[in-house]
Amino acid sequence: MTHISLIIRAILLSALMTGCNAFNKPLGTAQHDLGPLTEITSHDDLNSDRRLIISAPEWLNDTRLRYRQLYKAPTLVKAYSLDRWVAPPTQLLSRYFASLPLPPENQLHLHVIDFEQQFDSAHSAKSLFSFSVELFGKDKKAISTRFFRLEEINESADAQGAIKSFVSLTRQAKTELIKWLSQTASAN
Numbered sequence: 001m002t003h004i005s006l007i008i009r010a011i012l013l014s015a016l017m018t019g020c021n022a023f024n025k026p027l028g029t030a031q032h033d034l035g036p037l038t039e040i041t042s043h044d045d046l047n048s049d050r051r052l053i054i055s056a057p058e059w060l061n062d063t064r065l066r067y068r069q070l071y072k073a074p075t076l077v078k079a080y081s082l083d084r085w086v087a088p089p090t091q092l093l094s095r096y097f098a099s100l101p102l103p104p105e106n107q108l109h110l111h112v113i114d115f116e117q118q119f120d121s122a123h124s125a126k127s128l129f130s131f132s133v134e135l136f137g138k139d140k141k142a143i144s145t146r147f148f149r150l151e152e153i154n155e156s157a158d159a160q161g162a163i164k165s166f167v168s169l170t171r172q173a174k175t176e177l178i179k180w181l182s183q184t185a186s187a188n
Helices: 003-023 090-095 159-187
Strands: 030-031 052-055 062-068 079-084 106-120 124-136 142-153
Touching: 052 090, 062 159, 079 159, 090 106, 090 159, 106 159, 124 159, 142 159
Parallel strands: 030 079, 052 106, 062 106
Antiparallel strands: 062 079, 106 124, 124 142
C-alpha cells in the first residue's frame, strides 16, 4: 500500500466516524422557567424599588438544574447537562414574588438555601425549596424572620419531574409568604 492510499483511507474513516457521531449528538439544552405568571397586580413592579431582595449562595447563582443522589453519594451535587433554567433561581423567583403585598415602607429579604432535586433511590425523587425571610420596617430594623422548607415528590425521577415540582413549590411558597406577611402585619 502506498503512503497516499493510507492517508485517503484515514480521511475516509475519519469522515465516516464524524458522520456517525453527528447523528448521536444531543439536540441542545432545554431552557426552563417556572411557567407563566397566573396573576398580574399593581405590585408587579416591586423589585424596581428594592423592597424585595432575593439572594442565594454563590453556587446557586447560575442556570444549572441541580440534583443530589442521597442513596448513592449524598454530598455530591450534580447538574443536568441538557436541562437548564433560563435564569438563575433568584431571578426566576423575583419575577414570581414581585406581587407580594408589601407595605411601601417595608423591605423583604429572602435568602434561598436549597433549590435542588433529591433522589432517594434511582426511581424516586423529590424537589426541595428552602429559604429564610426577614421583614424590615421603615426604620430598617427587623420586624420578623421565618424559615420555610417546602418539598414535593416528583411525578418522574428526572429533570421534567423536578421542574414540574419546582413550579408547584414556587406557588406554594408564594401562598405561604402571603399568609406570613398577613400574620406579621396584624401582629405589628
